[in-house]
Amino acid sequence: MLITDLDCYKSSTNYKSKYSGMDSPQWIINNPNESMCTLEEFYAYPVQNFDYTYNKWGFRGPDYSQYIGQPVNICLGDSFTVNLGGPISHSWPSQIAKNFPIPTLNLGMDGAGNDAIYLLYIRACDLFDVQFIFVMYSYLHRRLQDGKFIQSPDDDNENFDYFYKHRLPNAIECTLPEWNWTETEKHFFEEEDIYYLKIPSHFAEYKNIDRNYINEKNYNYLRGSDWPTLEQFKNGADPHPDMLCKKYGTFLSNKLYTNRDGHHNNYDTNKKYANYLYERFENG
Secondary structure (H helix, E strand, O other), X not given: OOOOOOHHHHHHOOOEEOOEOOEOXXXXXXXXXXXXXXXXXXXXXXXXXXXXXXXXXOOOOOOHHHHOOOEEEEEEEOHHHHOOOOOHHHOHHHHHHOOOOOOEEEEEOOOOOHHHXXXXXXXXXXXXXXXXXXXXXXXXOEEEEOOEEEEOOOOHHHHHHHHHHHOOOOOEEEEOOHHHOOHHHHHHHHHOOOEOOOOOOOHHHOOOOOHHHEOHHHHHHHOOOOOOOHHHHHOOOOOOHHHHOOOOOOOEOOOOOEOOOOOOEOHHHHHHHHHHHHHHHHOO
């Protein structure tokens, strides 16, 4: 076992349910200001026929006991690696696993920070004959303290230093998509050559987008008095010239890229990550 001393183990070991965490109608009802989607959007999502099945180790996968001492690849990360909001088969570890003849283990932990990911990496290397390591780094402000996942103050310099202490050696690296980062954090990852998915954020860059993928809150905040209403715009009204400017055009939603919960990566986004990581693997 790898995480029996962490609180997340108690809630995930042998867990089986139709819903999990923020991917739940009840969570949306109870947390309307934090939810990334509405109930209507949740139920309208095209992929509904899946559940959450965690093994006795506390991971979303088969029993890993059979692989102890055996050659494996490992994939590390947080709920983006678990693939919250979608089937496990859509996760980036499941997609990259298709390229290898040996098992590729999904060691994603809901809520984990990079220190917990580093700890799990150390333990996994002691238990399995690890061949290749793939990681999707988590939020920089997360910490592991007394077995619990907590959040620290958002101090960039402190977070960057802490990240360096827990960066994985010899790993093929990436991190969460653009919508999770500040400009300073994005610059940090670019300087470190750590890939994150960049998405169109300005309407002018993506004028043919399905207009159902407009962020209502952002649109109404930016909207000038002579803009079409959101409903008019969705129904085909011409954009106001201001909407094509960088200053006012940042109202696109990330829902083209996300799972049912409106936040975690969907199949296509995970495929982009899997393809990137495998390409880095092939290129040494």
